[in-house]
Amino acid sequence: MNMKNIKHIIDHAEQHCAKHGARLTRKRKQVLSGLLTSTKALSAYELIGVCKEECGETLPVMSIYRILDFLVDENLAHKLDLANKYIACEHISCSHPHVVSQFLICRHCSKVREISVNRSVIDDFQASAQSAGFPQISSQLELSCICEECLNESG
Structure with a gap:
């Protein structure tokens, strides 16, 4: 992603936060x-390195976690629970209402892609989980996949 796009997204995120008094x-x-x-999900410790490299500033890990909590609460980032890593929301600058996001994670290179899934699919999945005796506590799905790039490299 080029710097112009990042600046546009950051500007939109800033406006989004201001609307919520944040x-x-x-x-x-x-x-x-x-x-x-980043094309990959990042841990708090990896973000410390990114901030040091790109901004010349070392942020304490607890500050990073507080910032990540804020970004998740503001729907600007997502936490991937299975990997304990974070990604930026792909829909920050969209004006449409957001649906429940699902994540495709490449098991080879760790790239992550956020996709939208029809609400009826999520409802069906929740009903199946409930009938199996496992009430769903989160509708976020994280699927282990292989991205096209890795698939083409191995083929």
């Missing part, structure tokens, strides 16, 4: 920018 501070922008420039 502020997208300089450090929050740094972390969000790190997520936006």
Whole structure:
């Protein structure tokens, strides 16, 4: 993603936060920018390295976690529970209402793709889980896949 696109997305995220009475501070922008420039999900520790490399600033891990919590709460980022890593929301600058996001994670290179799934599919899945005696606590799905690039390299 080029810097112009990142700036546009950050500007949109800043406006989004302002509508909710929140502020997208300089450090929050740094972390969000790190997520936006990455093709892979990043851990808090990896984000420390990204911020150090791109901004010359070392942020404490607890600050990174607080910032990530803020970004997730503001729907600007997503936490991938299975990997304990984070990605920027692909729909930050969209004006349409967001649906429940699902994530395709390449098991070879760790790239992540956010997709939207029809609400009826999620409802069916929740009903099946409930009837199996496993009430669903989150409708977020994280699927292990192989991206086309890795598939083409191995083929």
